[in-house]
Amino acid sequence: MNTAVLSIEAPGEVALVEEKLPDLPEGGFMVATTHSGVSAGTELTYVKGTNPYLTSTWDRALGLFTEGTPSVGYPVRGIGYMQVGLVVETRTRAVREGALVAMCYGHRTAYVADPMTDRFVELPDDLDPLLGIYVAHMGPICANGLLHAAHDLHGPAVRQLGDGVRGRRVVVVGAGVVGLLSAGFAMSGGAAEVVVVDETPARLAVAEALGAEVMSADDDPAMALKRRWRHGPEDRGADVVFQCRGQPRALALGLRLLRPQGTLVDLAFYTEGAQEVRLGEEFHHNGLTVRCAQIGRVPRGLAHAWDRERLSHETIALLRERGRVLREHLITDLVGFSDAPGFLADLAARRRHAIQAVLCDDVEEEGG
Secondary structure: OEEEEEEEEEOOEEEEEEEEEEOOOOOOOOEEEEEEEOOOOOOHHHHHHHHHHHHHHEOOOOOOEEEOOOOOOOOEEOOOEEEEEEEEEOEEEEEEEEOEEOOOOOEEEEEEEEEOOOEEEEEEOOOHHHHHHOOOOOHHHHHHHHHHHHHHHHHHHHHOHHHOOOOOEEEEOOOOHHHHHHHHHHHHHEEEEEEEEOOHHHHHHHHHHHOOOOEEEEHHHHHHHHOOEEOOOOOEEEEEEEEEEOOOOHHHHHHEEEEEEEEEEEOOOOOOOOOOOOOHHHHOOOOOOOOOOOOOOOOOOOOOOOOOOHHHHHHHHHHEEEEEEEHHOOEEEEEHHHHHHHHHHHHHHOOOOOOEEEEEEOOOOOOO
């Protein structure tokens, strides 16, 4: 049996190729992909050729990018980390045939999994399978940002995901998928106010539909919010900022929005550096903190209580609470697998735009 796999053959060149599936081993299971979410940030860096893995060697032991043979070369296959699959055959008691599972196995129409090495989360019956794309990885990415904010405030005493935002004033910079889900987590976590800042009116409209207050990045939101949010003499601004856009000007804006000694939790991926971040200005004078929240690491001291499974559970809770509005406003494009190569090439070349595109088998393209 074969599977169709999305393959980036070279910068700007995307194809769908056939690969033979391995035999189903004892203890394994096979899924047929029902939905596969596209990360318009990370994945497009391979289409554009800007991902650092394409030009540098990643030394995992040292945690350094170094000169040498690139860690990844073309063709790049199996990218993608937002899959939902239907279990069509199983040889393990770990998962039943007919179950829908959230996984991370890349854009492919079928996959043979091993429960000992492949993480999967069985989706509850009351969850829209389309939203299941967020359960295994993307949702936990955003939940981990909230967890970092909670740890910054409470250290190892964190009990609930909303501990870092409850009753506080929050800004989310960037209204892509990461920013919108992070805003959703902050609102569900009891933030006093959540303001989403972006440069694109259409994305701000989505954030507003999800229930957040919105401000244009072009209208100097730092000036407006610091006039409004007063904590004390010479103490104005956001309690915490979630920076979710991979542009240095977005990071610079996030620092301007913070109150003195505030924390910016950074979930963005800066493939072109950050030359516009002026560390001699707000960062220096207000004694600010920047914390990078990566899904590979929860805050120190919280790994036992806050593992990936718990973050997926928190994601399911968010999707149950806000699923209808997320489905209506966040998912902008449904694309058949056969149309995926052209769609990704168009996204990378900015010939078209999407907030959340989802690849499905044999569907007519929607949205856009």
